[in-house]
Amino acid sequence: MKRIFSSLADGKGFDIALIVFPFAFLFVMAGLPLVYNVIMSFQEVDMFSLGSFARPFVGFKNYVTLFSQPETWPILKNTAIFVCASIAGQFVVGFGLALFFWTNFPGASWLRGLFLVSWVMPGLVVGAIWNWILSGDFGVLNYLLNTLGIIDGNIFWRSDPAYALWAVIIANIWLGTSFNMILLSVGLSAIPKDLFEAAELDGANAIQRFTTITLPMMRSTIGAVISLGLIFTLQQFDLFAAITSGGPNNASNVTQYWAWELSFRQYDFAQGATISVVMIVFVMIASIVYVRSTRHEVRG
Amino acid sequence: MSNQTDLQIALTAVNKHYGAYHALKNIDLRIAKGSFVALVGPSGCGKSTLLRSMAGLESITSGDLFIAGERMNNVPPRKRDLAMVFQSYALYPHMTVEENLTYSLRIRGVKKAEAKKAAEDVAATTGLSGLMGRYPRELSGGQRQRVAMSRAIIRHPKAFLFDEPLSNLDAALRVHMRKEIRALHDRLGATSVYVTHDQIEAMTMADHVVVMRQGIIEQQGAPLDLYDRPVNRFVAGFIGSPAMNFVPAVAGDDGRSLLLDLGDGQRLALDRPIAAGRPLIAGLRPEHLVIDPTGAGPIRLRVAAVESTGSSSYITTASKPEIVLVTNGRSPVAPGDMITIGIAPQHVHVFDAETEARIEMLTG
Structure with missing residues (x-):
């Protein structure tokens, strides 16, 4: 007993304890549900067999069913559009803001902190606010676009199938921009100032400095931001629930919302689990990119 | 000023203010072509600010700065044709030694093969030939220092600016590099301005030593003149060891x-x-x-x-x-x-x- 205690206090025991607790936590809270979800995607699950683990094994039947449904491909396409447009928007606006605040004008860090407010707000609240902004009849966005002469007449952002998905994308870009900006700001400030001075003396103009110093030095940060962005957008559920509920007629439905609908609205747990497994594959790819890009940090 | 062609860098009544802080006070300095000038003084004396003002990394508040006869007050650093060796070396961490050396050439649009050839020539003289494919993080302190020097040499600039380039090296290597930098200066027939807080470096390397304190030049002249006839107690105490x-x-x-x-x-x-x-x-x-x-x-x-x-x-x-x-x-x-x-x-x-x-x- 004394030996165990002393090894905990100053020996290997402490190191092992530090590793065991997070691993146990991860296994119970993340690992088991993940495995359970994968197993469920190969089983026949209904309301009656929900309570037992030993359910009939059906092989790839759930997958075959999933991909034979008419709405599957449009929803996957929506997901791809949602992810790509959201990440692109968040990254471009976030990088622009990060570069802007990097100039360090008076009050820059204070103002940058304020931007985090958007990230602190609950998704449902953000969704409610954007519902008002995007509202077809009295929305501010329509008013603005009309006044500027960009559109003629109102766009019904949330109920027009052509715009419903974009309504959520706009809200999501707003929601994720500050996170992108903060991470990119950190990456920018980690670049030693004298590299830019050296490049300037070497004859590089502002654009050349950006492409030959800033961007390559930011590679690992950019990789991390984009892969985290992919994970966060694939998680984005609140905005769909608050703004369009996936409608009209699945025009703005994406896999993460659809999985919830199937499992908890239609109680088709097997189909819900199957979609989740498809998503796990994408998140895995993003995670690998994230781990690899943070591992190859380039620092002098 | 332009008729004085033997002057490579000339400063007349140069002042630099940071808000209320007066960093450089009425600096007059003439640097002849081919000379090795050391700016020396305790930390905060303005020697680095003066060097950075020549480079254009700091703007001067008043006065005139001429480089090779041209007024350069408002010319951006990239058009001044000066090369600087930084205390931190400021090597581009994401580029190999060769890419570091050829950076300035590539920016100027020199052809790839030509830039590679120039890099190889410089590397041969500075002992970097075997290290062209390495990244800065894979080099020792002395090797990084050589890359920083080579990166400056490859450009054939109007003048070399050194900002305490040896302070990150150990004592033995510092003494060695002192001689090497001076030999390089003589071989290239270059004009060098060298900032240091180490009066021994200044005395041993330079033809002309400028002693600064609190933004003013206390005394300038040949090293031994400063030793023999210091104009005031500060210079007398600063030059000479012990x-x-x-x-x-x-x-x-x-x-x-x-x-x-x-x-x-x-x-x-x-x-x-x-x-x-x-x-x-x-x-x-x-x-x-x-x-x-x-x-x-x-x-x-x-x-x-x-x-x-x-x-x-x-x-x-x-x-x-x-x-x-x-x-x-x-x-x-x-x-x-x-x-x-x-x-x-x-x-x-x-x-x-x-x-x-x-x-x-x-x-x-």
Whole structure:
């Protein structure tokens, strides 16, 4: 007993304890549900067999069913559009803001902190606010676009199938921009100032400095931001629930919302689990990119 | 200014303000083509600011800066054609040695093969040939330093600016690189401006030393002129190692001697007349003080400590202020001994106690 205690206090025991607790936590809270979800995607699950683990094994039947449904491909396409447009928007606006605040004008860090407010707000609240902004009849966005002469007449952002998905994308870009900006700001400030001075003396103009110093030095940060962005957008559920509920007629439905609908609205747990497994594959790819890009940090 | 073609860099009445802080005060400096100029001074004296102002990394508030006869006050750094070696080396971490070397050429649109050839030529002279494919993080401190130098050389700039380039190296390598940089300067026929806080670096490398303090140039000139005839107490104390001893003194009644305030009326002969009455400071270099074995010297003091390096010994006296003297080889005395110290009259420096300015000769 004394030996165990002393090894905990100053020996290997402490190191092992530090590793065991997070691993146990991860296994119970993340690992088991993940495995359970994968197993469920190969089983026949209904309301009656929900309570037992030993359910009939059906092989790839759930997958075959999933991909034979008419709405599957449009929803996957929506997901791809949602992810790509959201990440692109968040990254471009976030990088622009990060570069802007990097100039360090008076009050820059204070103002940058304020931007985090958007990230602190609950998704449902953000969704409610954007519902008002995007509202077809009295929305501010329509008013603005009309006044500027960009559109003629109102766009019904949330109920027009052509715009419903974009309504959520706009809200999501707003929601994720500050996170992108903060991470990119950190990456920018980690670049030693004298590299830019050296490049300037070497004859590089502002654009050349950006492409030959800033961007390559930011590679690992950019990789991390984009892969985290992919994970966060694939998680984005609140905005769909608050703004369009996936409608009209699945025009703005994406896999993460659809999985919830199937499992908890239609109680088709097997189909819900199957979609989740498809998503796990994408998140895995993003995670690998994230781990690899943070591992190859380039620092002098 | 443009007719003075032998001048590579010229500054006239240059001032630099950071808000209320006056960083450079009326700097006048002329740097001849092919010369090696060292800017030296304690930290915060403005030497780096001055260098960065030449490079264009800082803008000057007033005055004129000419480079090769052209007024450069508002010209951006990339158009000044100066190369700088940074204290941190500022190597591009995401580029190999070769890419670091060819960066400036590639920016200027030099053809790939041509840039590669230039890099190989420079690398051959600086001993980097085998390291072209390495990244800066895979190099030792000395190798990084060489890359930084090579990156400057490859451009054939109008002048090299060095910002304390050796301060991150260990002592032995620093001494070696000192000679190497100077040799390189001579071989390239380059113009170099070298910032350092180490007066030994300045003295050994430069043709022209500029001593700065609090944004002003205290004195500039050839290294040994600064050593022989420092214009004030600050320069006298800054140049020379170990530092000069300063002893409060007054002129003797005969007008040709100094009464040192070391306790009991010690008298030093001078080789020049000096006015009596006003408070003075005598400056005595440790290496000029000699122990008089006959005991007939003018200053009698007790030894407090002896530090020996083998080649020379540093003897500190128990007086107030304490006097340090250097003797060659082993120390002939031990702590506690009484010694008599003498100094040749021409080696005694005299400064005004109030203005701290050098007093050359005062009659009447």
